[in-house]
Amino acid sequence: MSRKRDKLEVIYDILLNIKEKKGKANPTHILYRSNLSYSMLQEYLQDLLRRRFIKEERIKDKKIYSITKEGEIFLLKYKEIRDFVDSFVT
């Protein structure tokens, strides 16, 4: 049985999925790849928009999410953030 991911890990997975799709992905793709329920994904996407890790665009009436510079930096520094959170913040 796979272990439960924490919030930080889910954010990392979503951002990585978007990045691997050339930096832009639609909600269906993110939903499929991130292994979350629809409502959970919506919560995470709102959270990521608030943190400015992703941007929302509308192309032909469809939502597209693209990774921002802040989101890219998060991906780069993930290991360091992970280590710090695991060690100090719990």
Added chain:
Amino acid sequence: MDILYKIPSWFSGYDSLFQILFAIIALFVSGYAYKIYKVSKRKEIKLFSIAFLLISLSYMAWPLITLFASFPVGKETLAIMIEKSNIAGTLAIIFHVTFFLMGLLTLVYMNLKEKNRRTYALLAVLILLIAIIGLDKTYIIYITSSILIFFILYHHLKEYRQKRNTKMLPVTLAFGFLFLGSLDLIFADTQNLYYVGGHLFMLIAYILILGRLIYIMKNVKKKR
């Protein structure tokens, strides 16, 4: 006039060095946490950074207490005494106690599941009240800080038992040593060796914290 703690004469001066070292390490931890917060934008990390900044400020005030409020009692012992007419000494004590308890409170608040500003404000008022009352009954200050540290330690131990993540171990141990150090200071108004013991426990705690931080930084460099 109330004795805050007794210091063996031979330890006078070394204690200030310890306290400056604690202040530098706590400031370093706070700065690094802020850097991590800027990238992760996680509220808990911001609170952690603020908490260590407050703790660092409190340690910066500690040598001033020794400077302004210590008096010889007998041949081998100095005593830190709270005398209301000694404004500089009293201010240094208020500054140290308030910032230390507020720093610990912020760490406790960070570990609470439900977070809102009113809860924090209520706890802060209670802590400040204790700090003011504690000027007459100093053991209250250290009992309060021991309770706060115990709460943080309990949270870390619980998390460690659940996750079994060895990365958590050094900081969990550090809070254990901080707890012992704080317990020692409760009795430091009776025997001067408790004051030395308290500092030694705290030194071990800060070395563990610094060691963990250096390890994380080295790991990042290795990755690059």
